[in-house]
Amino acid sequence: MERIEIYSSKKKSFLLLIGSLLFVVGGIYMFMNAENFTDYKLSNPLLIRSIGIASVLFFGLGIYVSIKRLLANQLMLIINRNGVNVNPEKSLTEYIKWKNINGFSEFKTQNQKFVIIDVNNSDYWIKKEESTIRKKLIKFNANNYGSPFILSANSMQMSHIELTKTLNENLNKYKQETEPLNSIEARDYA
Known part of the structure; x- marks a missing residue:
């Protein structure tokens, strides 16, 4: 994998x-x-x-x-077949699944560019968060930007353009692999 x-x-x-x-x-x-x-x-x-x-x-x-x-090099982000892990320090197994990612968009404020992970289950992530401060932050992000997950490449080893390209390539690659399975599963349970 x-x-x-x-x-x-x-x-x-x-x-x-x-x-x-x-x-x-x-x-x-x-x-x-x-x-x-x-x-x-x-x-x-x-x-x-x-x-x-x-x-x-x-x-x-x-x-x-x-x-x-x-x-110590801090692990900031993990991308694999399971999805995107935006907080690997907290949990190495907690991924935003590809099926829950609608896409990625960008916004710029002053001279800083951010990548928004557009998810279809924002409320799940807000309810799941245990830290009060982090919960308020992701709730603020969801209310103002439409998603609880906003990434900045400023502290990462790659540029903003490389981050966006990598995320979109993996979304296209893995979402296509998981969608047929999900539609078969939905048919089997219908």
Whole structure:
């Protein structure tokens, strides 16, 4: 069985680390020197300190994630005959089956492109999710983009174009293989 595994990109993780470090240093500088920023539009030192703390916390998380990805290649996506596994860290056997995928579409926000996995059973995935935060995220995605699954190639070893091409090729290949079986099964149970 052909299996495609897509891992995190070390180059992109390194760039994330550098960017996060710069923002953490900037946040610390803002916190320590809040009074020096009073000449700008934000004249309240408390607000400037709050922004500095938020920057350190948020981009500190970016440092953690990037170091984790640099030390160990993180498996981001699995594509095979069973379907697409968008969360292999959680479960290696939980796939979005090809029969439940209608297709893939794209959307762009600012300079970032995303791939939407158009599924015919969004409610199943929302109900199945156990993590409260992740459940809210996939519910937001389903309400705003029509699908709980949105992929970005920014942290993957392949480009957005390669990801879209790979997903569409495998959808065409495996959906045709599974559809005749499904129609036979449906006929047998009718």
